[in-house]
Amino acid sequence: MKVRTRFAPSPTGNVHIGNMRAAIYNWLFARHMGGEFLLRVEDTDRERSTPEAIQTLLEAMDWLKLDIDGEPLYQSTRMEAHLEAAETLLSKGLAYKEDKGGTGQGECVIFRMPGTDSAYVDGIKGPLKKAAENMQDFVIVRSNGTPVFHLANVLDDIEQGVTHVIRGDDHVENTFRHIALYQALDADVPNFAHLPMIVNAQGKPYSKRDGDAFVGDFREKGFLGDALFNYLALLGWSPGDDREVMTREEMIEAFELARCQSSAAQVDLRKLTWMNGEYMLKLPEAEFEAMCFEAVAKAGIEADADYAKQVFGLVRERVKTVADIVPMVGYFFTDEFDYDEKAVRKKLQKDGVADVLAQVKAIFQELETFDEASTDKALHDFVETSGLGFGAVMAPARLAVTGIQSGPDLFPMLAVLGRERVLARIDRTVRLFLS
RNA sequence: GACCCCUUCGUCUAGUGGCCUAGGACUCCAGGUUUUCAUCCUGGCAACACGGGUUCGAGUCCCGUAGGGGUCGCCA
Known part of the structure; x- marks a missing residue:
């Protein structure tokens, strides 16, 4: 069977770096296996899922050159199918209705866990198991009639024919629920692999307050998409030899889930900066110049093209990030420069x-x-x-x-x-x- | 608290019982090249969380302890 992976973000206007790394691993795995990499936009939160937010998501993927196969599936279009499946579960006695906890919110649909121990082999973490008494029934349709993540996620993965679910560590507990859902739905259970979290410089989980938590932050800081891709790919995975700066083809060729780390990884901006410098050096001259012209124009500097090209050539080997360009060439374009x-x-x-x-x-x-x-x-x-x-x-x-x-x-x-x-x-x- | 997971230089990692007096990369330091800085070259600092086993032999296997993390929503 053809391997199919997916990236299933909920578009919030920002793409978290951890999610993007998961996307990269899914992409790498699919390409390595000669399979397909799909996109599913989990846009059921109408408040946050604006067209602009979706645009931001698509741009981030484009920037990292994560090409997708087929058309993106928008989860919001699948509500009927989700509800229908809940009805089926209900009619089979695999789910029941209840005003959970007597909250007075009305009746919701609750999935009945099978009451047996559960186990699966995680593609990264190895064999994992969970005793029946540690798993509770859970809500799949809210009392307001909308499907909950678990139901929608599993149903859509079935719909898209996903064979390998590669996602963040925070989903391992959900996996036991999801497996039970697949079985209740008479669907093949896909392979699961859970990536460790990315933590900040303090070794703590990345929160929005840390800065540099989103893909856009890295772009603004002057990093190249290819460099960030390479860096993130190596954050939790290694080819097994000493290669670090690698081409896409090399990464695709070498990528294996079994070689992924199962412990959290810290982002090191200094190493990213070094790697970015390596990529800057490899840029074709025309591309580097275009980048410089753009940076300089953004800074409000008017530059004669021929002169500017010579200037850019001068700093070519010294620039580590796109953000370095303007401070490095400023004095070439004004006679009123400041002195140290x-x-x-x-x-x-x-x-x-x-x-x-x-x-x-x-x-x-x-x-x-x-x-x-x-x-x-x-x-x-x-x-x-x-x-x-x-x-x-x-x-x-x-x-x-x-x-x-x-x-x-x-x-x-x-x-x-x-x-x-x-x-x-x-x-x-x-x-x-x-x- | 319950359940689950994780633990090799500061950081990312190699390592799947002997090839490990633990290798590479980033950072840092020293020296060399250079008009400066950067690059480049050479060298250096720096780690198997701890305690017990198993074994002729353990970073590698087992148990425990400690520390860290995840999950326990009608969020995703």
Whole structure:
């Protein structure tokens, strides 16, 4: 039988990172087995399940490149079928009506647990069992006539032909109920596998207050979908060898439920950041440039395309996340950049620096052509003839031109900035701090 | 509280009785390369929760303890 997995989120406007990891594992498993990955939108909560919320969900999946097979099933369209099944259960004596707990809310439909011990083999956690006396009957249709999660979920999984239910740890107790429901419904019981939870930096369950709990947070922080996918895939699973940065194909090929961890995993933003950097480096140049243009435009910077492309090339290897781009290239696009005050005091406001900058300026002015090779040679010659150290020349030059101490290699950067800007910036620096 | 689950470096993990004086990755530290920073290279710090068994031999199997987590809704 063809393997079928599904992702069954309830669209709330935010996609929790733990849910998304479950989606990734379902996708990976389905692809590994040559099966299908389905989407079911559990939108029975009409309050929260707005079109915008559904859009957010779809966008998140798209961003992570989780392609689905077939059309999404919207649970809200299945209410009649759910209720019908409840009637059948009722007529077979497998469920009964009662005003549960005498709450006065009216009669609801309650599923009768079979009264036998239950056991199943979890794809991740191994053999699990539960004694009959620890399982109680449960509500499947509310007194207001709407189906409860358990009923709807199981019925829809049957409808969609789901063979493997891969979901969060928090559902293990439900599994015994669900198995009983499948049996009462005369349906094949699917395989179940339960993923451990993801916890925050304090080792506690991720709550909304932690921040970084939703997929959108990671996107905003400048992470790449592919990097987050890879990171999340490795959070609780490993291929068994030392590979970490892997292509989709490699992950699909290596993925096995049996190799999934059964203990909770903590998100480490530093490792994610490192991995993201690896993915940034692998980006095709055009894609990287497009990303830069977008970031820069969003920051309100107007950039000449040719010049900007050269600038982006300069920072290409240093950018770890999309969010790094703007702070890293800012000074290329304005002559009114700020200075690192501490560096100014330490490297600029010293005896002789004014003279050094004056000479550097003069050298640059006299250069026939102003490019990487010529500036490189000129400054190295100057260092040699003047007897000054490299640092004593390069550091003030860099500060004068960019305002900060770190950045791309000096000479290629000078070439990109161009003689005019470089000279003007040296003048400005001298005017501000050395006169 | 009841039931269930989990426990290897700070973090993610490898490890399925001898190949483990426990390997890799991130982070951190030191050294090297470099005009700076980053990269890169080399090296280093750092873990089998604890206690009992079983066994010639246990991170690996069993029991217990401790700690952590999940579930106990007419939420999903």
